[in-house]
Amino acid sequence: MNIIFYHPTFDAKPWIDGITKRLPQANVRVWNANDHEPADYALVWRPPYAMLAPRTMLKGIFALGAGVDAILTQEQRQPGTLPAGVPLLRLEDTGMALQMQEYALASVLRYFRRMDEYQLFQQQKQWRPLAPHSRSEFTIGILGAGVLGSSVAQALVDMQFTVRSWSRSAKSQEGVQSFYGDDQLSAFASGCKVLINLLPNTPHTAGILNHQLFTNLSHNAYLINLGRGGHLVEGDLLRALDSGQLAAATLDVFVEEPLPGMHPFWSHPRVSITPHVAADTLPEEAMDSIVSNILAIEAGREPKGRVDLGRGY
């Protein structure tokens, strides 16, 4: 079995060693532009066109992340980047769900307990107790009820928050009110105090965090964007913060990453920024999952995390 690996930034060695340890029968190599030798599987992130285009005999392409929008955009720009008929598989959870729970809980509790405001008061040496928020006025809406969205919803339900989710299809998760489809988007958003985005970036969801959606939220609401930068209409966020429609925003993902030095988000007093770290790919967990998927394919079973190219996620 031959496996090729390509990632523009990861150190390849732990991946080559880790896959070899788990699959001793496999010959695992880093792909380079002169490599035209056969391969059965590819592990990739933002693969160059030349890597996969001629490889129609691959049995699976494993994306080294949960979101595959970057790979699908490449395919749109240069059709054939993903050879036709070869399954594209993404990482499902592999340690990301717990990281997302941590990040989302930390952000929600910071706003719920008004830590962001106390941080400002401290800078002004102000001793100023504020009335606490009440849970009954702190409904949390989560865009996306997939692997990560449902996991974050569970953590918030466990903290006794009122939680709603929005997805394409109806869900039944205990303690979470399910909304689905475009027709129910405004009802979902209506009255939410916190909006957490965990949608995949597709042509259907791009720009969904916009003025119209913000106006449906409760006044002085909080936005937490953990999906992709392309979900957010940045100008609409700045205007919503100015008007008081939104009280504050926590952003982990941006249209342009790294965020350019001149960007107004950097210095906005009510925007909190992290550098796309909400949930990292954890190599050991990712390799366990990829190898178990390779074994499933070899045994003729359906692998997990197959991307529906038509839906875009």
Ligand SMILES: NC(=O)c1ccc[n+]([C@@H]2O[C@H](COP(=O)([O-])OP(=O)(O)OC[C@H]3O[C@@H](n4cnc5c(N)ncnc54)[C@H](OP(=O)(O)O)[C@@H]3O)[C@@H](O)[C@H]2O)c1
């Ligand atoms: N910031 C970070 O560090 C980081 C790390 C990992 C992932 N992410 C982002 O998180 C995203 C979600 O990951 P995941 O593993 O939870 O994905 P997932 O399991 O595929 O879940 C996606 C959810 O979005 C819903 N959805 C998709 N298109 C929709 C539409 N047009 N209308 C309504 N709902 C729609 C799906 O609805 P159905 O359930 O009905 O299909 C599903 O509930 C990734 O795509 C990635 O962009 C960010």
